[in-house]
Amino acid sequence: MSAAPIVRRPARTEITRQRIFDASMQLIGERGPAEVTVDEIAAAAGVSKGTVYYNFGSKAELIAQLLEYGVELLEARLAPRDDLPSLAAVEQMLRGTLEFFDAYPSFTQLLVSEMWRTPSAWRDTLTLLRERLFTLAGATLDRIPQEHAVREGVSPQGMVGLVLGAALVMGLDRQVFNPERSREESLHTLMTTIHGYLRD
Template identity: 45%
Template sequence: MDPVSPPTRAGAVTGARPGRTAVTKQKLFDAALRLVGERGAASVTVEEIAAEAGVAKGTVYYNFASKDALVDALLRHGVELLAGRLRVAEQDSGTEAATASLVDGMLGFFAEYPAFGQLLVSELWRTPGQWHGTLSLLRDDIVSIIRGQVQRLADEGRLPGGVEVGTASAALFGTLLVIALDWQVFQPERSLAEVRESVLLLVRGLRPG
């Protein structure tokens, strides 16, 4: 998996050497992402993150106030990366191209960061826990981007009668997330193009007429 660059605002240390601090934070982010994606945030300890990253336990607290701060920063940064991929669709003038771009962005992101997809699923739809509030806000950010594209479809009469834009947007987000994870876990031999076309066929099939 390609490294996830840590957000510069999280856990910044005054007087620290920028290059060394960035590398250390990168190790902590990667380690936390692997562990939290596999087991969920609540069950992972600071000691385990430090061991996975190959650093001392104190290094975690040097860069972040706590494990919670590290996980919170990881969640926020991951969603910022995903949002950036999805906003590319806003540049397409046609709804067909915009929908395809949206699907490409979502599937491509989770193909690149499968552990983050596992993290979202494990924490977003579980019994409300410590990061539920943060994840709810982040989910709203993503769904609002998707909603903009679904609204374009609705404006052109391309949604079935009676289907609300908000419901369709949340459904598309959940569908893309689950399909991306199913692809990575159970059908890794399929190409991105194959999965993308299957999703687009599904979306087109829901249109009236």
């Protein structure tokens, strides 16, 4: 049985979706999903309102797909680096995560606000996206005990939650309260946590 053909989206459609994504994240980051209209998103993206609906169907679906699209971009930064030793791979993963937060500050604010909002209209979507990020980050962090002695009684899933949560909060903290703090300083702090996982 032959594999189904891969359907590729035309480049111009991807460019349009990227423009809508960027415009939406900027507006939503500033005012929140409830306060932003489709008309405003379309105007900021330089497209018609119909183009927004054509690409996403509804505002709620737009937000859901934007969350997924943003996570897809973040997943690229979390991709395991099997060509590096485990600690270097973790450092590379965290550097990529912080770089992503710098590149998409409004998305970071949306992700944090909706992740911990109860209830969130996108709770099911966020749960699935969280699992995808945890799986990717776990693939890198799970290599550490294979190469180093680690502290007993520390849950691998707990480490994934700690590392991703700390990176997310630190990235947001830099944006909002400490823009003068360098990315490398934040990375060093995060890696200190990783080194605390190792057994002397």
